[in-house]
Amino acid sequence: MNHWIVAPIVLPAILAPFIIMVLRYHLDLQRIFSVAGVVGLLGIALTITAQAAGGDIQVYELGNWPAPFGIVLVLDRLSAMMVLLTALLALPIVLYAIASGWDDRGKHFHALFHFQLMGVCGAFLTGDAFNLFVFFEVLLIASYGLMTHGGGAVRLKAGVQYVAYNLLGSTLFLFALGTLYAVTGTLNMADMAVRVAELPAEDTALLRVGAVLLLLVFCIKAAVLPLHFWLPASYANAPLPVAALFAIMTKVGAYSILRMYTLGFGPEVEATQGLVGTWLQPAALVTLAIGAIGILGAQHIARMVAFCAIASMGTLLVAISLFTEAATGAALYYVYHSTLATALMFLVADLVVERRGGAIAPTAPMPQSGLVSALFFVGAIALAGMPPLSGFIGKLLVLDAARGAPDANAIWAVVLIGSFVTIVGLARAGTLIFWKSHDAQHIGDGSQGDVAEQPAPEPNPALALTSVFGLVLGLVLLTLFAGPALTYATKTAEQLYTPDAYISAVLGGEE
């Protein structure tokens, strides 16, 4: 067996308790180990991506129990690229958190950060539905800690809502898994796919219930309307570097939809025919619209970026809900862009909030206004999907893939008008925050509330800006190397739509 596959889970799983138990009182050492851990994770992710790029699907049997009896981890192109994205995202964020002093505003930031990475990587790699639930819980419980990091009454209240909502989501997940287990008698995803296909047509009522419940759970994670209500309050009130990391959490939901519904409950399976496409696509379009409107209406920059995250999830899920190879390839390219761009915008929002408070209204000019506004401009271009950055390519691919779809007109209209509204909203915010401030010096002293209550202890602006520029660099590289990235994404989509290879790799029994 190839032990690299389990390494993205084992490394943070060892590092996080080590940080809590040994380095508890040594913030500097915590920072060193945490960054080293993320760099190590990046190395592992690159290694497994290189291994998966050949197209082989590798299976890791935990405890050497053969599937479907034991839990397996499965490494294919999709899981490798998602783990790589997690590591690529984590590095600038952990550097930014250190540089901005956020990790010092509460306890155990780095330990929770690594538990979160463990949960995310595990969710991407696992091939077992119940194990997916467990990794969801791991990443959620770490996110509860990170979300309330630093405290403050408003953040804690938002935290209670976030925890309650997700606890309910987890319960729903258990109901869904129970139903599916009752019908299929297995929890291994590949085995489940085989048994779903064999199920006699008259026994599929419960299966459909289970599949819809599961879709609801993933839609909660992916913040699809009408299950998105947790996201704006949580992300806007979380520490903003943490919100940047949470950009990958919504993608876990999108990944799970893609995985489960291409493997087991796809449109071609008779039992669940028409379930996902029928419901997901309109919901994704409305999500996109609501996100764009939210951007236009937000009064606070963090809330605006949270709505940007919703809008980009909408675009992503529109592409996923088409369930064709070309559309999925486009979605996989877009998922990289969307994650990096959303994280970039959250970090820029944090730069703004730390310097002048987050209200989208004229206040006194802030220090380094030119540099921050340039970064905001880059992030806005990326998120709105304007040339020359990768958002443009991503949206173009999505629109191109939607051309032959039955609802192509609706998709084109919503995506294009949504992008336009996003541009207007971001332009409005940028103008009010960066330009109007210069002729509004009398308005106020940029009074800050909860977020900036404690002065940042010795922030390191150079490193903070460097890590933000790292994300910009990621977007530029994604644009420059769009060809190779898209080739990889297309091959990944091909692999996803030939689930037989996945199933025989898992159930074949060879090591």
Added chain:
Amino acid sequence: MEALVASAVGVMTTAGIFLILRRRTFPVILGLSLITYAVNVFLFATGRLALNAPAVLNKYEDVPYTDPLPQALVLTAIVISFGMTAVIVMISLSAYLSARNDHIDMNAQDNTDAAGDDA
């Protein structure tokens, strides 16, 4: 037996959903606990109900057995929901202590976000 289990799951879920829709944290947490109890019982039933049967196979004679896997799932689910309930109790307690009220919804002032600097 089936009717008993089914109605237990149904009643607990109903009560749980009713409580979750309250506006204070304490009933919401109670509601969440009730729903997790309901899901635990539901998970037991997913392996089919079998009375007085062991959860192991007997290779010497053909005796009824009950599916062991849901029991393992329930164990995991209990541990996780127990831990999560503890977490939400702690977070709500600290939210209560710092905001001096236990409303689950954010009031108009809170709703202007973390920085609290909106007009």
